[in-house]
Amino acid sequence: MAKFEEVGPHAPITESIRVDLVHPRARLGVTIRAVVAVVIVAIMLFPVIWLALTMVKTRPDAVAVPPKFIPYFPEGLLSDWCMVPQLNKDGTPKLGKDGQPVLKERDVCFDVTLEGIVGLFFERRTLTPAQQKQYMESPEFGWADRILLRRGLVITGPSEFVDRFRNSLIIAGTSTVLAVTFGLLAAYAFSRFDIQGKPDFLFFILSTRMLPPVVVTIPIFLMYRQLGIYDTHIGMILLYTVFNLSLSVWLLKGFLDEIPKEYEEAALVDGYSRMQAFRKVVLPQAATGIAATTVFCLIFAWNEYAFSLMLTSDVARTMPPSIASTQGAGGIEWAIIATASMLFLIPVVVITFALRQHLLRGVTFGAIRQ
């Protein structure tokens, strides 16, 4: 704020301060809220943190009793704290042959491994101990092979993960773009033109969201089989587009209603065509709404499980059913599942963070304005 001497006594008052908000008690209140908020974040994110820790655990560490919480790098970060001298029965440190104390890992510590990450990308086969020894000595294996060799596994080829991930990107990405585009067009028409039976149309669009997936799955399954688009990308893209359309139309209509009609009318008077007015006047104004709608559609299409499980088998299967059915030889490979889940989470989180300002505003419209 400019000083009084600079602006003088007759300068206009440009800002006001709510006295009740700068009171020390109010300020203390905000501090307490901030602390509580951080605690909430810690609790809410614990499962996600656990996911991240599991990513870098070996298979025995992932299911160790008691559970291991502290990652360390051998000879590196945190290893000083995690490796403690082993004690003899009389309490003296046990010494090795070289006279150095023998170290052991604390219960809560585990050393970081990339097994899960490598395991996610490659198919593996178990080796006999003799083979393992022979392979370990062979120089022709790269770092990724060596990580698995240490566990007695050899890479036999790329896993299906990359395919599934690509399917998810194609299907969720395309269907989100389509849902937002078609939704925007329909929302514009509903917002700007007098359409006969408009409320009925809109309710019909909303009600499509209420259907339990199984009601539509069986007929769609039969229809897809008939049309020959069962287990195809195009089939899944269209399905997800339709399921996001209702949300997209409703949210975007709320946004477009907020944009004054006068803007376009002015543009029309200035010689723009309706299409040009839509492109050059309405679209930039609706950016926030488009962003928020995109996030919601993407989260749904990206994470959808039931349809993908029932309507795809191999060609077009997306990540969620694939993660859910990940099995290793003899037991669940938690590290691989965790890695797949984390890699799968990242795109959505990045996009949400990038658009978070829009998201907060975005939810207001469409919900409040009806």
Add this chain to the structure above:
Amino acid sequence: MTATTALQAEKVTPRHRVRRISDKTIQTAFILPTMVLLILWNIFPLFYSLYLSFTEYSVISGAPPRWVGFENYRNVLSDPLIWKYFALTGRFALLSVGLQTIIGFAMAMIVRAKFRGSGFITTLILIPMMLSPVVVGKFWAMIYNPTFGPLNYLLGMPPPRGPDWLANPEFALWSVVLVDVWMWSPFVMLLCLSGLKAIPEYLYEAAAIDRASAWFQFWRITLPQVAPLLMIAILFRTIEAFKQFDVVMGLTGGGPGDATELIAVKLYRIAFLGRFDTGIASAFAYIVLIIIIAISNLYIRYLNRLRGEA
């Protein structure tokens, strides 16, 4: 002279031709793709499954559907187990939506205050709802695990003292509720937060001038103003609770026994496992749909009344 030439030149530019598209055409062209998609993917399946619900049919048998009238509906409605699952789903919806509402609203009240990094923290809280529900189910199953799961350990109940949350019929439903609450409270928070942000500041200013207590401000300003959005959140979450499938499949698969056999899981089992009873599943699905629409209507009516008063 020059002006006329310019005008004539203008007339032959493509822009002018574009203008000849009438509003009516644009309107139709804009709505058409949405309508075609919705009709093909929703109306057709809806009527087709209505037809199937009156037939005996299995997608894997290859035999054509055989008309049986209301028999499927009679079978479903006279099955006491189905009613048990409906009651269970109702209990699940009540518990989980109730808790989500309270927790989501409380979180919104806390993060509504502007402090350094509050926007960042709000977005962090949203992360659970960005996860794939089935992954969430799978991973929470690990967290709940009585031997190597971190939950019992952190609660100070190392094995073998801690309960097996998912295998114990008493705790199983609560465990599913907890996961659902964890995942979707942020959604309620987001809706409440946008409601809170929309409350005009002058209401609080007036209350502050009148020296109204914080309690009074909450009951007379905050709650009534947020109520419509809160109701929308509750509506969405109730609809979703009746459709709950992914998390349960990942966590318990309906077990132990049938302690968490929600209707959506049962529906899947009838339709896609065992005998693939498409006819019965369709009839069952229709009953579920009618119930969801009835509940939604109750909510929407209440919501409209709330709006009318506000």
